[in-house]
Amino acid sequence: MNVHSFVCKFVFIRLIMDKKQAILKSVLRLVKRDGFYHLNMKKIAEEAGIAAGTIYLYFKGKEDVINALYKMIVTDFNQKVLDGYIESRSVKENFHEMLNNAIQFYLKERDYFSFIEQYTYAPFLFKENQDENFMLLLPIYKMMKEGKKQKVIKNLPDAILLSLIHGSMNTILKLHLAHKTDLNKKGIKQRFYDACWEAIAIAS
């Protein structure tokens, strides 16, 4: 393999990825706008500015597209949120940082939230693995475990702590996206973080 062919191969892969991404981005926009129910291959192609058949060059079919998108979002989410975790910091600081990262993530990529919510509640729609549903909770688990060990977080069952953190985050995002509150206001966000922390922390 000479340098020339190496460069060619690199460019080749990059282009494939670009088109794959373009298709996934289209799905994202469509699911947000019209919902899963009205999603179809022709629309996806139109939105991506390609022909319907082209999608099948990059994905096995509709299911494959949807699953690929889910995996992309989960990977992106976990990476960005776990980025906020620094061993040396206190649990409280890590909690704030990760919750903030999670909320910022969904505020920045608001289509992600809509997609994830709809995907999660479509039983056996496109799911290869039911446990996938809970992959988004990994960062919270990590933090909870450490907090319990250090006795700064209440010794409640994991499910309850998860509910208080993830559940309330979910709902406040929902309310934000429905314009029932405004997480961009600094005050609201801070008060939410604090309320959330108070809910799970051992009072000092």
Place this chain on the structure above:
Amino acid sequence: MNVHSFVCKFVFIRLIMDKKQAILKSVLRLVKRDGFYHLNMKKIAEEAGIAAGTIYLYFKGKEDVINALYKMIVTDFNQKVLDGYIESRSVKENFHEMLNNAIQFYLKERDYFSFIEQYTYAPFLFKENQDENFMLLLPIYKMMKEGKKQKVIKNLPDAILLSLIHGSMNTILKLHLAHKTDLNKKGIKQRFYDACWEAIAIAS
């Protein structure tokens, strides 16, 4: 109108309602089992033990069926949960009672939860009115207001309190239905109620 025709009319209405209910119950079971995506009129008819055309004698079409089901569930939920509200009782007691009613409601009618979750996140799918989404929150609103007035509930923005209560309830139900926890165990349920109350109550 004589007694006979009155009886006839009564029976007539009852039968209509029975068939309507039978159709809605079928939808419920199918949505839980296969998801919204795989729902179709033939399946609904089969599940209800009637012919496909018969559905159109009772509903305008598919959308109408879905919307009717949603309205039925919301009405049922609000009634059953608000049943737990007694003016003379303390806010804390009312909170426990209503949260318990809500959870029992969804545990008893587990198909309801699956349906509501999927319906809520299908943007513009079958929704005549976007604000419908938040109709399930009415009972919580009522309690929150009173609690704030009596200064037993933290003076946080409604959206935050809602998130802590409704959001965490939602997630714990989700975890229960996915067998990640067991709300039927008395201990878990009680600890969840207490944790939830601690999250919103002013420490005494």
Place this chain on the structure above:
DNA sequence: AAAATATAAATGAACGTTCATTCATTTGTT
């Protein structure tokens, strides 16, 4: 360097299904 050839990428009409809905007909009731 241009032309010819080979390969890859993209297209969109066509296909077979599936679906919601309709309605002429049948079944049940008054």
Place this chain on the structure above:
DNA sequence: AACAAATGAATGAACGTTCATTTATATTTT
């Protein structure tokens, strides 16, 4: 006989997917 209720085959639109064809890109030959 008269009416209401239920049927399910028929209909046509919509869908996911395929594939013969076209367009674009790369390679080889002249």
